[in-house]
Amino acid sequence: MALIELIEVRKSYRLGELVVPVLKGVSLQVEQGELVSLMGASGSGKSTLMNILGCLDRPTSGQYWLDGREISQLSADQRAMLRNSKLGFVFQNFNLLPRTSALDNVAMPLSYGEANLSESEARQRAQEMLALVGLQDRVHHEPNQLSGGQQQRVAIARSLVNRPQVLLADEPTGNLDSKTSEDILSLFQKLNQEGGITIILVTHDPMVARHGRRTIHIHDGLVVEGAYAAEGDAARREPSPEATL
Amino acid sequence: MNTLRTTATALKALRRNPMRALLTTLGIVIGVGAVIAMMEIGSGSSAALQDAISSMGANVLMIQPGTASSGGISFGAGSVTTLTPGDAEALAKQCPALRGVAPEVRARTQVVYGNRNWVPSWMTGTTPVYLEVANWSMAEGDFFTERDVLAANKVCVLGQTVVRELFQGESPIGKEIRVKNVSFRVVGMLASKGANMMGMDQDDILLAPWTTLKYRVTGSTLTTANQSAAASTASGADTSGAINTLSKIYPGQASLYPERSAAQLANNPMPVRFENIDRMMAAAKDAASVPAAIDQITSVLRERHRIRPGDPADFNIRDMTEMTKTLASTSNLMTNLLLSVAMISLLVGGVGIMNIMLVSVTERTREIGLRMAVGARGRDILRQFLVEAVLLCLLGGAMGIIFGHGGSKLVQAVLGWPVATSPGAIAASVLVAASVGIVFGFYPAWRASRLDPIDALRYE
Numbered sequence: 001m002a003l004i005e006l007i008e009v010r011k012s013y014r015l016g017e018l019v020v021p022v023l024k025g026v027s028l029q030v031e032q033g034e035l036v037s038l039m040g041a042s043g044s045g046k047s048t049l050m051n052i053l054g055c056l057d058r059p060t061s062g063q064y065w066l067d068g069r070e071i072s073q074l075s076a077d078q079r080a081m082l083r084n085s086k087l088g089f090v091f092q093n094f095n096l097l098p099r100t101s102a103l104d105n106v107a108m109p110l111s112y113g114e115a116n117l118s119e120s121e122a123r124q125r126a127q128e129m130l131a132l133v134g135l136q137d138r139v140h141h142e143p144n145q146l147s148g149g150q151q152q153r154v155a156i157a158r159s160l161v162n163r164p165q166v167l168l169a170d171e172p173t174g175n176l177d178s179k180t181s182e183d184i185l186s187l188f189q190k191l192n193q194e195g196g197i198t199i200i201l202v203t204h205d206p207m208v209a210r211h212g213r214r215t216i217h218i219h220d221g222l223v224v225e226g227a228y229a230a231e232g233d234a235a236r237r238e239p240s241p242e243a244t245l
Numbered sequence: 246m247n248t249l250r251t252t253a254t255a256l257k258a259l260r261r262n263p264m265r266a267l268l269t270t271l272g273i274v275i276g277v278g279a280v281i282a283m284m285e286i287g288s289g290s291s292a293a294l295q296d297a298i299s300s301m302g303a304n305v306l307m308i309q310p311g312t313a314s315s316g317g318i319s320f321g322a323g324s325v326t327t328l329t330p331g332d333a334e335a336l337a338k339q340c341p342a343l344r345g346v347a348p349e350v351r352a353r354t355q356v357v358y359g360n361r362n363w364v365p366s367w368m369t370g371t372t373p374v375y376l377e378v379a380n381w382s383m384a385e386g387d388f389f390t391e392r393d394v395l396a397a398n399k400v401c402v403l404g405q406t407v408v409r410e411l412f413q414g415e416s417p418i419g420k421e422i423r424v425k426n427v428s429f430r431v432v433g434m435l436a437s438k439g440a441n442m443m444g445m446d447q448d449d450i451l452l453a454p455w456t457t458l459k460y461r462v463t464g465s466t467l468t469t470a471n472q473s474a475a476a477s478t479a480s481g482a483d484t485s486g487a488i489n490t491l492s493k494i495y496p497g498q499a500s501l502y503p504e505r506s507a508a509q510l511a512n513n514p515m516p517v518r519f520e521n522i523d524r525m526m527a528a529a530k531d532a533a534s535v536p537a538a539i540d541q542i543t544s545v546l547r548e549r550h551r552i553r554p555g556d557p558a559d560f561n562i563r564d565m566t567e568m569t570k571t572l573a574s575t576s577n578l579m580t581n582l583l584l585s586v587a588m589i590s591l592l593v594g595g596v597g598i599m600n601i602m603l604v605s606v607t608e609r610t611r612e613i614g615l616r617m618a619v620g621a622r623g624r625d626i627l628r629q630f631l632v633e634a635v636l637l638c639l640l641g642g643a644m645g646i647i648f649g650h651g652g653s654k655l656v657q658a659v660l661g662w663p664v665a666t667s668p669g670a671i672a673a674s675v676l677v678a679a680s681v682g683i684v685f686g687f688y689p690a691w692r693a694s695r696l697d698p699i700d701a702l703r704y705e
């Protein structure tokens with residue numbers, strides 16, 4: 001059985017009287033150890049899907065199986081535990097705690113875990129993670145003393161600190177220049193290959209998507225998967241990056 | 246998430262904005278400070294008031310002989326003479342609630358020194374224990390002694406007013422004054438006491454051994470002296486009659502003794518001494534033991550006077566309980582009033598905490614969302630904000646204790662007000678500060694814990 005399986009997942013937002021359907025029955029599978037890129041036009045529902053995958057949001061209907069458990073029926077606390085232990089989330093806008101050192105930012109998820117590490121163990125673990133993303137000499141810097149790429153790497157270290165099975169990254173390089181993006185993406189590749197972490201990556205950039213082994217295209221709330229798929233505009237069809245390899 | 250780490254996290258969160266934390270706690274600082282200062286000044290002043298009350302004689306009991314009545318006509322308090330110095334000694338021995346009992350023999354007559362004369366408001370014959378019972382002290386010289394009482398020595402102690410009137414700035418110690426042609430040596434001068442609760446000058450007093458005053462000066466009780474003042478000064482026969490036992494029992498009878506001249510009487514006081522005193526002054530250990538003292542005195546005296554149960558007592562006891570109660574309740578009222586004002590400021594401080602915590606929750610919505618996104622549960626968030634609020638209040642409380650204590654010490658140093666440190670108030674205000682934190686921190690913390698992670702993350 002696949003690590004992640006979505007079956008007919010629908011999500012609609014309610015704006016007053018109006019019901020806005022965003023996901024219109026998404027079904028997909030991701031195996032353990034995959035590096036998947038998620039592409040689609042702006043507003044196609046990528047972030048919505050990622051939030052559901054990250055257990056931050058619940059689908060309106062449909063099933064979400066994660067590691068053999070059906071998630072959409074879990075309580076808020078159970079989902080919190082799951083986010084803490086199994087999932088790592090990297091945000092487009094980093095979302096670091098202001099005026100808090102990189103070390104404390106990275107160690108933050110540890111204080112909510114069941115592992116209950118001691119203070120020194122937690123610092124040790126956070127330091128390891130910062131070393132993994134190459135920031136061992138920026139441990140005591142606060143977010144406003146770090147470059148954008150460094151901040152994103154702190155955020156990645158934070159998402160890895162609980163040794164998650166799945167890393168979800170919603171446009172992790174959206175705010176970074178191409179050189180830095182490249183660094184971050186090779187970091188993801190390294191984590192995927194060496195650490196065996198399953199990674200799902202949202203991007204607009206086909207060059208970024210090329211780092212993934214598989215690309216899932218979302219168009220207007222539906223998955224369009226295959227050798228060729230719509231990237232945003234259906235009229236502008238082109239072979240998927242995977243196909244060109 | 247353990248409490249220690251929660252506290253560390255809360256401290257870090259507070260340190261991110263120290264100025265705001267400081268201003269937030271200001272209400273608590275002022276509230277707790279005011280409570281501490283109020284309590285310390287209040288308990289100091291009530292202790293001082295207690296002192297003042299006891300120096301004014303609130304724990305003093307007056308034991309007077311009962312009322313004589315004949316054919317339905319009452320002669321007023323003190324019209325029978327049933328109290329003896331023996332009663333005073335027995336009371337002092339047998340009543341544990343009493344500090345001391347002084348017999349009193351009263352007279353009112355002229356005092357002469359040189360070419361000046363004066364009639365003191367009080368001329369009291371007593372024993373050395375009087376000084377302690379009346380809570381008085383000496384300004385100069387010594388009080389007369391037990392020996393003087395036994396020997397009926399002609400010594401006296403004067404109050405400041407008498408000294409001023411007779412001596413005009415001279416030291417009275419060792420001088421001889423004349424009281425009704427009896428020469429008294431002044432051995433001491435009392436400290437100034439001022440007016441009593443009735444507005445009478447308590448320093449206008451002459452104190453002498455009761456034996457001296459009774460047997461050498463008045464030769465009678467105050468009662469008989471007053472009732473037959475003219476007669477007793479006119480004839481020596483009446484004087485002897487006044488101290489004759491039988492004439493008390495069978496008034497109007499002929500004298501049983503041969504008449505003696507005034508000179509004879511002065512030189513040789515009558516060998517038959519009818520021992521009775523005008524009244525006794527007893528001091529209870531403190532104002533609180535006054536009721537116990539009254540009970541003990543009543544039972545001892547009833548037994549000594551052989552009064553059957555149910556029969557009316559031949560004495561009565563007066564105390565100042567009402568006065569004490571009034572004064573104490575006034576001071577309690579003031580303290581409580583000030584305390585409630587201080588409590589209101591604590592309440593206002595709590596509302597301030599709630600206000601800032603609500604702002605803080607709104608401001609940190611994204612942080613809350615982020616913490617939830619990495620696995621914080623609602624109760625973790627609740628605890629974090631609650632601990633922050635309590636921590637703020639405790640910090641404020643600690644500062645308040647320091648300021649309140651310092652303030653009351655300052656008041657003591659600058660204004661000279663009495664102040665008493667009260668550990669109870671400190672413990673109570675720590676408790677109150679923590680509860681203010683919990684009560685007023687709960688709502689904002691609860692709001693924070695109810696946030697949806699995805700909404701919180703998207704919050705602008």
Ligand SMILES: Nc1ncnc2c1ncn2[C@@H]1O[C@H](COP(=O)(O)OP(=O)(O)OP(=O)(O)O)[C@@H](O)[C@H]1O
Nearest residue numbers: 013014015020022041042043044045046047048049
């Ligand atoms: N809370 C919400 N309430 C109502 N509509 C929403 C809400 N969140 C998202 N939407 C709508 O859902 C649709 C998909 O949004 P989503 O954020 O998933 O797009 P996206 O694919 O991530 O786009 P982008 O590439 O620009 O980030 C949009 O049309 C958006 O207006």
Ligand SMILES: [Mg+2]
Nearest residue numbers: 046047048170
């Ligand atoms: Mg998006």
